Amino acid sequence: MPSLPSPEDMTDLMHALSPFSATIGARVIEIATDEVTLEAEWAEERCTNAGALHGGYLMSLADCAGAVLAMLNLPEGAGTSTTDSNTHFLRAARSGPVRATARLVKAGRSLIVVRTEVAGPEGKPFTVTTQSQIVLLP
Numbered sequence: 074m075p076s077l078p079s080p081e082d083m084t085d086l087m088h089a090l091s092p093f094s095a096t097i098g099a100r101v102i103e104i105a106t107d108e109v110t111l112e113a114e115w116a117e118e119r120c121t122n123a124g125a126l127h128g129g130y131l132m133s134l135a136d137c138a139g140a141v142l143a144m145l146n147l148p149e150g151a152g153t154s155t156t157d158s159n160t161h162f163l164r165a166a167r168s169g170p171v172r173a174t175a176r177l178v179k180a181g182r183s184l185i186v187v188r189t190e191v192a193g194p195e196g197k198p199f200t201v202t203t204q205s206q207i208v209l210l211p
Contacts, residue, residue, distance in 0.1 A: 077104050077145070087141055094137045097130065099173075101141065107177045109142040115169025125165035126199075131191050132160050135202040138175035139187040143206035146180040152209040153185065159203050166191070166199040183208050 078086065080101040088095040097119075103110040113134055121127045136155060143153045171191055178186040185206040190198040 077106070080104055083141065087137065090144075091137065091140065093133070097133050097137070099134055099137045102172070103174075104141075104145070106145050107142075108174065109138055109145070110172055110174045111138045111141070112170050112172050115166065115171065123165070124167050126167075126169075126171065128160070128162055128200075131162075131166060131171070131200045132158070132202065134171065134173045135160065135175070135189040135191055135200060136204065138173035138189050139202070139204045139206065142175040142177060142187050143185040146177060146185055147208060148182075148210070150211040152211075153206045154209060155204055156184075156207045157205040161201045163198055163200060166193060168193065170194065171199065178203070181208075 083101040083104050098113045099111045102112045119126050119130045147153055171193060173189050173191045175187045175189040178188050187204055189202045191200045192198045
């Protein structure tokens with residue numbers, strides 16, 4: 074089995090394949106074929122009212138984490154695209170950094186399912202997202 078890229082190399086690849094991940098400040102901090110963790114800083118320009126990170130921002134971070142994990146579970150030469158995403162908002166994120174930890178639920182031949190928690194430094198989740206990624210064969 075080929076070795077996994079370093080978190081720094083995976084961050085560079087993620088930014089190259091999905092420039093939006095760079096725009097939102099996502100970086101890979103842990104990587105395995107069954108779990109990936111991204112981190113991003115709290116910033117005022119990413120907030121809605123009362124200093125809480127915008128829900129769309131948290132969903133975007135979760136989507137990036139899920140996409141990286143799905144990519145690590147693709148057959149050679151295949152691609153992926155999100156087909157379904159469902160996010161539950163549990164509490165406001167008023168400080169950072171925030172971490173999106175994606176865990177593999179299922180890696181099938183045509184569909185990959187990932188569950189991602191976005192949490193603060195103390196580990197309590199702000200959101201829980203379940204998403205499906207279609208496997209796009211060459």
